[in-house]
Amino acid sequence: DAGVIQSPRHEVTEMGQEVTLRCKPISGHNSLFWYRQTMMRGLELLIYFNNNVPIDDSGMPEDRFSAKMPNASFSTLKIQPSEPRDSAVYFCASSHRALGPYEQYFGPGTRLTVT
Amino acid sequence: EDQVTQSPEALRLQEGESSSLNCSYTVSGLRGLFWYRQDPGKGPEFLFTLYSAGEEKEKERLKATLTKKESFLHITAPKPEDSATYLCAVQAGPNSGYALNFGKGTSLLVTP
Numbered sequence: 001d002a003g004v005i006q007s008p009r010h011e012v013t014e015m016g017q018e019v020t021l022r023c024k025p026i027s028g029h030n031s032l033f034w035y036r037q038t039m040m041r042g043l044e045l046l047i048y049f050n051n052n053v054p055i056d057d058s059g060m061p062e063d064r065f066s067a068k069m070p071n072a073s074f075s076t077l078k079i080q081p082s083e084p085r086d087s088a089v090y091f092c093a094s095s096h097r098a099l100g101p102y103e104q105y106f107g108p109g110t111r112l113t114v115t
Numbered sequence: 116e117d118q119v120t121q122s123p124e125a126l127r128l129q130e131g132e133s134s135s136l137n138c139s140y141t142v143s144g145l146r147g148l149f150w151y152r153q154d155p156g157k158g159p160e161f162l163f164t165l166y167s168a169g170e171e172k173e174k175e176r177l178k179a180t181l182t183k184k185e186s187f188l189h190i191t192a193p194k195p196e197d198s199a200t201y202l203c204a205v206q207a208g209p210n211s212g213y214a215l216n217f218g219k220g221t222s223l224l225v226t227p
Contacts, residue, residue, distance in 0.1 A: 004158070033214070043159070043202065043217040056214060091158050102206055103149060104215060106158030 002026075004107035006092050012113045018080040021110045024073055025094030033093040033104055034067055034077050043091070049075065050097065082114045117142040121203050121218035128193055128225050136188040136221045138203030148186050149215060150179050151202040159202055193225045 005024040013019055025032050033048040047057040049069045057067070064083070069075040079086055089111050093104040120139045128134055140148065147166050151159035163172045165181040172179050176197065178189040188201055200222045204215040 042219040043204075045214045045216075048214060093158075102147060103161045103164050105161060106151075108158050109156075 004092055004094055004105055006090075006107040006110050008110060009108060010111045010113075012115065013082055014115055015083055016081045017114075018078065019082045019086075019112060019114075021077040021090050021092075021112070023075045023077070023092030023107060025075070025092070026096075026105055027073070029094035029096045029105075030072065031095045031097045031104075032069060032075050033095075034075070035091040035093065035106075037089045037091060037109070046077070079112075082112075084114045087112055087114050117205060117207055117216045119203055119205055119216055119218035121201075121221050123221060124219070125222045126224070128190075128223070130194055130225055130227050131192045133189070133191045133193070135190070136201055136223070138186040138188070138218055139184060140186070140203075140205050141184075142205045142207045142216070144207050146206045148181055149204045149206065150177075150186070150188055151204065153200045153202055153220070162201075190223070193223075195225050195227055198223055198225045 007022045031050050034046040035043050036046055037043045046059045047067045048055055052069045065079055067077045089109045091106050091109045093106045095102055095104045118141045122137045147164050149164050150162040152162055153159045163179040168181055168183045170181050176191050180187050200220040202217055202220045204217040206215055
C-alpha cells in the first residue's frame with residue numbers, strides 16, 4: 001500500500017495568493033482528516049470527513065480556509081488568500097472507521113511557507 | 116474540554132539507558148489513547164492504541180501502559196535510532212466524533 005499521499009511536499013507562496021493542498025487517502029479508508037502542525041500549537045485538527053461528507057470543521061481557523069472531498073480518493077484544502085501566519089506543516093490522515101481501532105495514518109505533510 | 120499533557124518536553128538518554136515518557140489526559144469518555152512516533156520532516160507514524168486502564172502493548176523496545184489518568188511509554192535499552200518525537204493523542208466518545216486530540220510531544224534524543 002502506498003500510504004497517504006500528499007502534494008505538494010513543499011509550497012512557498014506570497015501573501016494574498018491562493019494555495020491548494022492535495023491528499024489521496026489509503027484505499028478503502030472512509031474517514032479523512034486535515035491537521036496543521038506548528039511549533040507553538042502542535043498538531044491541530046482542522047476538519048474531518050466521513051464517507052466524503054464534512055463532519056466537523058470547527059478547527060478551520062477562518063473563512064479563508066476551505067476543504068472538499070469530491071470522492072473517496074481525493075481531498076483538497078484551500079487557503080485563499082494566504083497570510084504569513086498560515087505557514088505550517090499541513091498533514092492529511094485517513095482511517096478505516098469500520099475496522100474499529102480508529103487509528104489514523106498520516107501522510108508525509110506539506111510544508112507551507114507564506115512570505 | 117479534553118486535555119493532553121506530555122512530559123518531559125525533551126529527554127536525552129545514553130544508549131541503553133531506559134526511561135519513561137508520560138502522557139496525562141482529561142477526557143470525557145475515553146475511546147482510545149494513541150501513541151505516535153514522528154521523525155523530522157515526516158508525518159506521525161502509528162505505534163499503539165490503548166483502550167482501557169490496565170492495558171499494555173509492546174513493540175520491540177517500547178511498551179505502552181494506560182491508567183485512568185495517564186499513559187506511559189517505556190523505552191527499554193534505547194538505541195540512537197529511537198531518537199524521535201513521541202506524540203500521545205486521545206480520542207473521546209461517544210459524541211466527540213473521531214478526532215484525535217494531540218499532546219505537544221516529547222522529543223527524545225538517544226546518544227551513542
